[in-house]
Amino acid sequence: xxxxxxxxxxxxxxxxxxxxxxxxxxxxxxxAPPAAKPSPPQAYPADSLRALAARVGLRVGTAxxxxxxxxxxxxxxxTAQQFSSVTAENVMKWSEVEPxxxxxxxxxxxxxxxxxxxxxQLVRGHTxxxxxxxxxxxxxxxxxxxxxxxxxxxxxxxHIFDQARHFKGDIWQWDVVNEAFDDNGQxxxxxxxxxxxxxxxxxxxxxxxxxxxxxxxxxxxxxxLEFTGVKSDAVYALVRSLKAQRVPIHGLGFQGHxxxxxxxxxxxxxxxxxxxxxxxxxxxxxxxxxLTKADAVNEPVDALAPYAQESYWSRTLKxxxxxxxxxxxxxxxxxxxxxxxxxxxADPQEGAALIYDEQLNPKGQYDVLQQDLAxxxxxxxx
Numbered sequence: 001x002x003x004x005x006x007x008x009x010x011x012x013x014x015x016x017x018x019x020x021x022x023x024x025x026x027x028x029x030x031x032a033p034p035a036a037k038p039s040p041p042q043a044y045p046a047d048s049l050r051a052l053a054a055r056v057g058l059r060v061g062t063a064x065x066x067x068x069x070x071x072x073x074x075x076x077x078x079t080a081q082q083f084s085s086v087t088a089e090n091v092m093k094w095s096e097v098e099p100x101x102x103x104x105x106x107x108x109x110x111x112x113x114x115x116x117x118x119x120x121q122l123v124r125g126h127t128x129x130x131x132x133x134x135x136x137x138x139x140x141x142x143x144x145x146x147x148x149x150x151x152x153x154x155x156x157x158x159h160i161f162d163q164a165r166h167f168k169g170d171i172w173q174w175d176v177v178n179e180a181f182d183d184n185g186q187x188x189x190x191x192x193x194x195x196x197x198x199x200x201x202x203x204x205x206x207x208x209x210x211x212x213x214x215x216x217x218x219x220x221x222x223x224x225l226e227f228t229g230v231k232s233d234a235v236y237a238l239v240r241s242l243k244a245q246r247v248p249i250h251g252l253g254f255q256g257h258x259x260x261x262x263x264x265x266x267x268x269x270x271x272x273x274x275x276x277x278x279x280x281x282x283x284x285x286x287x288x289x290x291l292t293k294a295d296a297v298n299e300p301v302d303a304l305a306p307y308a309q310e311s312y313w314s315r316t317l318k319x320x321x322x323x324x325x326x327x328x329x330x331x332x333x334x335x336x337x338x339x340x341x342x343x344x345x346a347d348p349q350e351g352a353a354l355i356y357d358e359q360l361n362p363k364g365q366y367d368v369l370q371q372d373l374a375x376x377x378x379x380x381x382x
Contacts, residue, residue: 043080043119049366050084052373053329056321057382059122059172060373061085061330063285065338066108069115074360078334080119085172087124087284087330088112093133097163101137106166113170122172124284124330127221128160129205130178131190138191145191152195157208164212173282173328175221175253176209177202181238185230199238203247210248221253221284226265236273243277252279256286256316257332259350260308268319275325283320285332287353288312288365289341297342298351298358305352306364313355314368321372324380335360 044050053060062083068075079086090096091108098104116123131142138155139145145152164174180202182188192201202220209218220239225232235252242249252274254267271281290305292298300306320326333339337358342351355366 045081047370047374049082049369049373052370052376054084055373056376056379058321058326058373058379059085059328060369061087061122061124061328062334063087063089063126063330063332064112064115065089065333066091066112068338069112075335075338078356078360080115080121082334083121085122085124085328085330086112086116087126087332089126089333090133092125092163092167093127093130094138094159095133095135098159099135101135104162104166109167113167117170123167123170124328125164125167125171125174125216126284127175127178128163128209129156129176129192129201131188131192132179142188142190147191149195152191153201156192156195156201156205160205160208161212164209164216168213169215171213171216173217173219173251173253174209174213175284176205176218176249178221179223180220181222181231181234183224183231185234202238203242203245206242206247206249217250217280218248219251219253219280219282219284220249221255223255223257223285225252225254226256226258226267226270228266228270232270236277239274239277239279243279250280251327252281253284254281255332256283258286258288258312258316260288260290260305260312261350264312264315267316268322271319271323271326275323279325281320281323281326282328282330283316283326284328284330286313286316286330287332287339287341288316289345289350289353292342292349292351294349297349298336298339300352309352310364310368313365314372317369317372321376321379324382327382331355 049060060083062079064079064086069079070076088109091112097106097109113123134142180188187193187199206218222235225235239249239252275281288309290309291301293301317329320329331354334354335356336352336354339353341353355363357363
């Protein structure tokens with residue numbers, strides 16, 4: 001689908017003030033111009049995703065590949081110009097920050113935080129507790145460990161306090177607990193579940209994270225919550241129980257890993273029902289994959305597939321825009337060359353899941369997001 005990419009011609013400079021996109025520098029007819037002052041360079045274009053989303057108070061983010069940030073000039077420029085929040089794709093996961101027990105390596109995560117501050121972006125911390133990407137000294141698979149139950153409890157508490165305190169004041173949203181339920185709506189039988197003898201570890205993790213950083217928004221994050229069914233119902237029951245216990249949970253993250261092989265989920269209804277519990281909601285890891293050629297993993301098999309992908313991207317953003325409690329919309333990366341999808345969905349091969357192609361040129365998926373945001377002036381302000 002070919003569209004004209006939006007560009008705004010204005011006789012004033014676009015700046016972001018308190019979350020509002022404001023144009024300054026225009027002089028009414030007949031008025032004397034003010035004394036000339038040096039103008040700072042514009043940090044990002046007025047038709048960027050971040051600038052357009054700012055008009056309704058929405059943060060548009062991306063997961064950041066730290067191997068590319070600062071070394072790939074085009075990747076770094078797009079990250080700074082197009083997005084108003086950033087998520088650590090890998091560098092805040094436990095295996096990265098504490099590969100050896102008791103020895104923390106914060107360097108790459110600190111670099112991301114510094115980049116965000118420089119570019120006036122907020123940071124989503126991902127993630128404090130997950131059963132994957134754990135250091136091998138703790139668990140090789142998330143389900144078995146050589147540590148006793150008491151040791152597991154002590155190690156988790158220490159990790160949450162150490163990491164949340166290290167980044168205290170720098171994190172906007174923490175994914176405190178990630179993917180605690182399987183596709184059948186059953187609690188995963190992880191080392192955490194086994195140590196606590198149930199899901200009590202989830203409440204403790206939120207309490208500890210809040211004690212360590214009282215100002216951060218604390219999220220439960222999971223995939224396939226977009227679809228009404230046993231999994232989203234189980235998470236809904238969990239969150240309602242946590243709220244009844246006055247556990248400091250503030251938000252629910254819908255990952256949004258969608259595929260054109262499946263029908264579009266009833267996302268709006270699920271956003272609304274979780275928001276009705278008094279939660280913030282967010283789209284945290286959005287991508288839309290499709291079947292691709294085995295010898296060209298990011299080239300769709302069906303020439304019509306990009307139209308379906310554009311529709312899914314647009315509907316997902318519009319669902320968020322329609323609900324005031326939806327405070328951020330985050331694609332899981334932006335360039336197809338750096339997407340996790342082809343490496344995981346290889347039989348059959350899927351890919352082409354992001355809004356920029358392998359050469360970091362914007363695709364039609366980018367265009368629909370840009371156009372929807374440009375037309376979103378009447379959406380509820382976050």
